[in-house]
Amino acid sequence: MAFWDAFTTDFSWIIDFLKGMVKPVAATAVVLMAVLLSYLQKLGLEGEMVYSIIRAFLQLSIIGFVLQFIFTQENIGWIVLAYLFMVSVAGYTAGQRAKHVPRGKYVAGASILAGTAVTMFVLVVLNVFPFTPRYIIPVAGMMVGNAMTVTGVTMKRLRDDIRTQMSLVETALALGATPRQATLQQVKRALVISLSPVLDNAKTVGLISLPGAMTGLIMGGASPLEAIQLQIVVMNMLIGASTVSSIMSTYLCWPSFFTPAFQLETKVFTSE
Structure with a gap:
């Protein structure tokens, strides 16, 4: 039990991060709307839109962890x-x-x-x-x-x-x-x-x-x-x-x- 308490204390910011990602994930609804419109208008941008938003999620998440580390360093x-x-x-x-x-x-x-x-x-x-x-x-x-x-x-x-x-x-x-x-x-x-x-x-x-x-x-x-x-x-x-x-x-x-x-x-x- 003590180990679990120590673990959750040290990595509580990760848990908070994952909880905070609920709203950003929900906001992808507007991207799905854009993908649907692209498909209906035959723009051919559906794949690029999906790739862009996935890449943005990954890049920003990685940067978030990196900055979290850097901010704690002197x-x-x-x-x-x-x-x-x-x-x-x-x-x-x-x-x-x-x-x-x-x-x-x-x-x-x-x-x-x-x-x-x-x-x-x-x-x-x-x-x-x-x-x-x-x-x-x-x-x-x-x-x-x-x-x-x-x-x-x-x-x-x-x-x-x-x-x-x-x-x-x-x-x-x-x-x-x-x-x-x-x-x-x-x-x-x-x-x-x-x-x-x-x-x-x-x-x-x-x-x-x-x-x-x-x-x-x-x-x-x-x-x-x-x-x-x-x-x-x-x-x-x-x-x-x-x-x-x-x-x-x-x-x-x-x-x-x-x-x-x-x-x-x-x-x-x-x-x-």
């Missing part, structure tokens, strides 16, 4: 390891979007690392967040995810714009312009397009929808005033990290777009 190394893992996955994903950019995965990873690390450093130095797993890992996850999307779009758009306007860029190079000067307009356009959704989201936050961090706090029992304070911090850090990451990606892309003689690397722009 070791900075776990924070760094979790952060680098997120950056690696984000770099790979963003690089897949910009698959025609040479070494795109490394460029994306380095850009995301730079943007999020600088932003996180500023927040910690200003004492906005304490350097503990419970704060740093969720905050880093939000920044890395947002920077991943922006960086992928920036790299892809920059390469596609240069490809479309190769003659203009080559003319500028022939007249003595540096690679930066010759592609300045393309870089600006790529950055504006990639950052616009982040800025639009900041403009409409709270008016159209309540963001995840704010909603989570309110549903967790926090007052709306406390929730908006955190959400303001989140929006600020997302804009900062996304801007640094996207700009960094353009600088890291340039070497692969041009030859040492400052000519366009045509093989980068000939593939579809």
